[in-house]
Amino acid sequence: MTIEHLCTLIEGKPLTTLDTDRTVVSGYTCDLLSWVMAKGSPDAAWITVQTHMNVVAVAALHDMACIILPENITMEGAPLEKAEEEGIAVLTSPKSAYEICGIMMCEGIPASE
């Protein structure tokens, strides 16, 4: 599924430029960055409430497709600029992390391995 399609499904708003061809192949949610470092995978959509610089670094090191911020959480300043530079899409959604995971699962996006 493309990031753009996923963004529509979760009623999201992109905070960075969207690469319209980039696809999401799996999903993961966790706010412990050490945990995500161990379990993250390429082309994943990562749902987290964390919005600092290290979130972008972790997503970039794993070649993730996008970071999704639930419950209208936003990202600003340097982390957002870094995400743009690294080609990591950042989306914000009014839905909770639980709801976003539910939508992704129903659409057949498996959990990251």
Place this chain on the structure above:
Amino acid sequence: MIQAKYTVVRGDYARAGEASADIKRTLKQLGVDSSTLRRIAVASYESELNMVIHSLGGTLTLVIDNDRVKLTSNDLGPGIFDVNEAMQEGYSTADDIARNYGFGAGMGLPNMRRNADKFAIYSMVPDGTTIEMEFNIG
């Protein structure tokens, strides 16, 4: 042979990951496959973070020699009292600042060991800790 040395500053969370990003870029240019690239980047990032969180600062050295990548972290102290305990998943001495950033889950050292093809750790209180990791890229 390619060699690079990066300085890691205690408590500098904003710049943590810059060395790893640079290492990843260098290896990508050399055509290292993406799966190996990620293993090295994860181990490197954990190493950087460990020095930011737990040490008084240190250096991360990258050596690329034919089909092997060697990463060595050297910090200025205070050293690890019980290395076996520190190597256990879930064991952490991270402070509240680190935990607020989402670190301190006690996954750093085990994650480095899991991703490296060779892993060695030497520590002396209060002198510091050295971690040597090797990765086959051939």
